[in-house]
Amino acid sequence: GGIITQTPKFLIGQEGQKLTLKCQQNFNHDTMYWYRQDSGKGLRLIYYSITENDLQKGDLSEGYDASREKKSSFSLTVTSAQKNEMAVFLCASRDRGQDTQYFGPGTRLLVL
Amino acid sequence: GEKVEQHESTLSVREGDSAVINCTYTDTASSYFPWYKQEAGKSLHFVIDIRSNVDRKQSQRLIVLLDKKAKRFSLHITATQPEDSAIYFCAVTNSAGNKLTFGIGTRVLVRP
Numbered sequence: 021g022g023i024i025t026q027t028p029k030f031l032i033g034q035e036g037q038k039l040t041l042k043c044q045q046n047f048n049h050d051t052m053y054w055y056r057q058d059s060g061k062g063l064r065l066i067y068y069s070i071t072e073n074d075l076q077k078g079d080l081s082e083g084y085d086a087s088r089e090k091k092s093s094f095s096l097t098v099t100s101a102q103k104n105e106m107a108v109f110l111c112a113s114r115d116r117g118q119d120t121q122y123f124g125p126g127t128r129l130l131v132l
Numbered sequence: 133g134e135k136v137e138q139h140e141s142t143l144s145v146r147e148g149d150s151a152v153i154n155c156t157y158t159d160t161a162s163s164y165f166p167w168y169k170q171e172a173g174k175s176l177h178f179v180i181d182i183r184s185n186v187d188r189k190q191s192q193r194l195i196v197l198l199d200k201k202a203k204r205f206s207l208h209i210t211a212t213q214p215e216d217s218a219i220y221f222c223a224v225t226n227s228a229g230n231k232l233t234f235g236i237g238t239r240v241l242v243r244p
Contacts, residue, residue: 051230062138062221062236063176070230078231079133110175119164119225121232123176 022047024124026111031129035103041096041127043111052094053112053121056080063110069094098129105131134159136224138235146243151209153238155222158203164225165198165205166232171218179220180207212242 024045033039045052051070055063055078065078067086075086085097094111111124139154157165166181182189182196182205189196195208209216219239223232 055234060141060236063234065231065233068231119181119229120166120178122178123168125175 022049022122024111024113024122026109026124026127028127029125031127033098033101033129033131035101035131037101037131039098039101039129041098041109041111041129043094043096043124044092045111045113045122045124046092047113047115047122048091049113049122050091050116051114052088053114054078054084054086054094054096055110055112057108057110057126066096066109101129101131103131105129134162134224134226134233136222136233136235138222138238140238141236142239142241144241144243145212147212147214149212151212151216151240151242153207153209153220153222153240154204155206155224155235156202156204157224157233159224159227160200160203161227162224163227164229165196166223166225167194167196167207168221168223168234169218170221170237176221209240212240214242214244216240217242 053068054066064080069088087095108126112121114121135158145151163184168176180194193210198205219237222235
């Protein structure tokens, strides 16, 4: 088995601030994903990466940057936090040739 | 791009009855259809999936039906128990198999 960890668990930011969320997986999976979950809107894909140093934009990439520094880690940066923004950011990973994605516990963001 | 519509936003059932959640999709090339469960305050975890080469799959009390002609698939939770109370998300993979599009989620409440 393996595990996905996301840090921090909770993130409180100020409007306009640059905020970075981190994700680590020890499954040795190739593909990693960042999703945003808003109440009533399901999950929307922000960025994904099929291997180290690869980046692919999802449907919601505007306002975000991502970085796949090594196979086990995938970071997401909110480039300029929006006032009153509240969402959960979920990281997931998937093994090559497999379909199932495994999710981390999430980072809850609140922007004051 | 692919669109997934999850038709029930909330579902309240009596313990022991069945709960049925319906989803429709747009891309006829889609071939993989997973379902995820999210319990209160937790992340998503995979519960069951179906591929386009079959029209029915069962795992214990969960049944998934797929109607490719109608581009519709459904999750049946039979003999519901209190621990089935959660939000359930349907999802569809793209033709390349590397991205999932999620429905907005159905909140299932199992009443005693």
